[in-house]
Each structure stands twice: as structure tokens, then as C-alpha cells.
Amino acid sequence: MAKITTNSSRVGDSSLSLRLNSLHQYYQNEASIWDIGCDHGLLGLSFLNYEQVQRINLVDPAAPVIETLRNKIKATYISNPKLFIHHLPGQEIKLDPNSNCIFIAGMGGKEIGEIILNLIPQLSSNDRLVISPHRKILELRELLHSKNLALLDEEVLREDGQFYQIIVLAKSEKSGQIPLYGEKLWASETGKEYRNHQLKHFDLHQDVASRQYLSFLKSLNS
Template identity: 25%
Template sequence: MNIKLSKRLQWIADWVPEGSRLADIGSDHALLPVYLAKHKRISFAVAGEVNQGPFEAARRQVQGACMEMTVNVRHGDGLSVVKQGEVDCITIAGMGGSLIATILSADPKKLEGVTRLILQPNVGEDIVRRWLREQGWALVQEHILEEDGKIYEVLLAERLADRQLLEEHNERLYETRQLPCGIALTEDWLFLMGPLLSLNPSSVFVQKWEHELGKWERVLRTMEQAETEEARERRTAFAKKQAEMERIVACLQTLKR
């Protein structure tokens, strides 16, 4: 059985360290762990899936690849499918950022012994970044890619044993950055856009934020009929932020690689 991963899953696979004990949460058809097992990249994997249909599909995938000795398919919600200390790398892909943060927060003991998180939120990337910082993880790599008309961000975070080193890393990562055109990328903008992605903006990065800017403009138009004072104040605040985003996107576009 020859498994071909999507660009998105291939990028995640490439970030899984060799010899890892992996938990792929929301594994769907277990493509990622089976691919890694067939290429002898991992020593063990849990493919977790809460929905019955994908769970059965994952079992068939593992059986068809004859990987039952390496990939263990389990039915359950989030990290409930793994035992404490059982894995050292966790991948979660294709969910909203809020759900990813909820899954990781549900049972902190399940993260003991985990040294790497590879996360691909479909939306709410800023929620994931905030969670990582608040929970003592170091965001060390970010990648953005386009596939089949959709844009995805992949985040890689590691556990740093040295607490002082971790704090210094995170402070530098989210420190307000002055762009060459005189605009400041504050901590809030860095959480939203990505501290590493915005450092070397690609054409895909610019494409994403031009699209987001269009969505913000449409939201602003729906707020034009505001009648109450409170609603008008909200519109004014949103318009100010939208204008700031417009300036930031224009500035980053001049830096894109």
C-alpha cells in the first residue's frame, strides 16, 4: 500500500522526530501515523478518533497496511485515548484553534513526557499561540501553505526544560517589532499573524491577509447602520483596527519573499 500525503499532512509528517512515540488526535483515516510507520519514522503511534465512521476507517487503513503492531487505533475524545507518559509527540490537525486548546487543556497530566506539539488549526491560530505561551511551550517554527484553494498554518512547539530560556524565548518572540515602514507589530498582531510567519512573509502569507482584510471590510459595512451609541463605538473601534491591519498588510507585502 503506497500512501501519498497531502502537502499539509506531509509538512506535519516531516516535523515528527524520528523514533517518536506519536499520538495523532483526530486521526481520521490514520493516514499520517500509517505513513510514518511504513517509513519507519516512528516507534509507536496512537491514532485517536472520537467519531465512529472515521474510527472504523482508521482501523481498516491500519489493517490494510499491516501496521497493527505499530499503530494502535483508539476510539475516544481528545487525549483520553492516551495514557500518561505513553507518547512524546502529539499532532492535531484540521480543527479550530479553540477546540485544539480545549483538547490540550483537558488533562494536563497527559502532556507529561511530551516534548513536541505539531498543530494545524483551520481557524483561530491566535488562540493556539496564546495557549502555547500561557502553558509554557516554545513556538519554534511556523509554516503557511496553500492547497486546493485553502490556506493552512502549521505550528511546531517544543518543551524547553530551562524555564529562564523559555521565558526569554517567548519574550523575544512576541516583543513589539518595528517594521521598516514605521508601523509597529504589537504582541496582539503577532499572536494573530504569527511571530515567525510575519518575520519572513511569503506570497501565501500576504494572500491570506489580503483575504482577511476583505472579510473585515465586509463586516465593517454591516456595522454601518449602527444606531445605538454603544454600537457606534464598537464600529469606530473596529474601523480603527481594520485600518491598522490594512497598513500592516501593505507594509508586509513590500517585504514578502
């Protein structure tokens, strides 16, 4: 899947980080943007000047985050009709009828999984999910594997000493299409570093899922 190449967008005096810019580049001309768990709102706001974007939804369950964001919007983008701020958990989102590019990042795999379960019945063939979990990735991928979702792309990147998976999904007619451990993650130089990191990290765990994951990682060298 070819990503749209964009320059790192700027909002005020802040630029998108490597991770946010990597998420941003998976946008493919959808009419509505959803930035779920938006925090500072930088990712969603980076689409403000895209003519094809009709609506930008900034979503966060934390009241202080929403208050700060509303003040920021009021001071800077008060007349822009594209912006909508939602103070609610992602598990309660109702999607727009237009095509949606849905970003979910900055939270654990369990929470992302709950949000995706809410979204799956609402998804159309024109929508895409771009997710980047912080933790509980094995559990999340197992959930995704069991649902009617297709893998469009995936990558791993490293930022500030941390590794992040980015997984791009779309609605599918059948389940089982999301590989449990990833396919494209491991070939790049960053992927090789990630493999070594995972080998060390999961060697501390003795549960069945972790041992199976370790066996897979070790097989990559065979």
C-alpha cells in the same frame, strides 16, 4: 528550525497531500506518533516504516471513522505491533512516557485548544506539538500565548484554495512566547497572499480582537 526532508509517503494508492506532507516534515525522531483527529489515518500511517518510531497512535472520536480505520488496518497491517487505534476525544488522551510527536489537524481552534489544555500537564521537554487549525485561529493563538509553551516554527501554506497555518510548539518554563499573530508567517509569497486574504476577511468583523488583528496586518506594509 530545520525540518526533516522526506519524500511524500504513500499508503495504499493514496499519497499525502501538501498539508499532510508539510506536517509530516516536522517530525524529529520522536519514539511515539500521535495523529489526533486522524480521520483516514494517512498521516500517522506514513511513519509505519520508521525504525525509530515505536508506537503510532491513531485517535478519533467518531465511531464510523474508527470502524473504517480498523477494517483498513486489519486488511493491511494486521501483524504490525506499532499501531494503536483509540476511539476517544483528544481531550482524554494520556501520553506515552517516551518522546512524543503530537499532530493535531483537521479541526477548529477551539477544539485544538481544549486538547492542548489536556496535554500541557503531560508534556516533557522531549515532546513536540504540530498543529494546524481550520478556524478560530486568533482565539487559539491567544490561548497558546497565555500558556507555558514555546514556538519552534510556524508557516502558512495554501492548498485547494484554502490557507492553513502550521504551528510547532514545545513545553516552556514561561508563558507569552507564542506571538498572537505570528512572526514567520508573513514573509513568504504565500504569507503575503494570506495577509491580503485576512485583510478582506477580517474587515467584515467589528469586534476588538479582529480590529487589533487588522491593525497588525496593515502595519506589515509600513
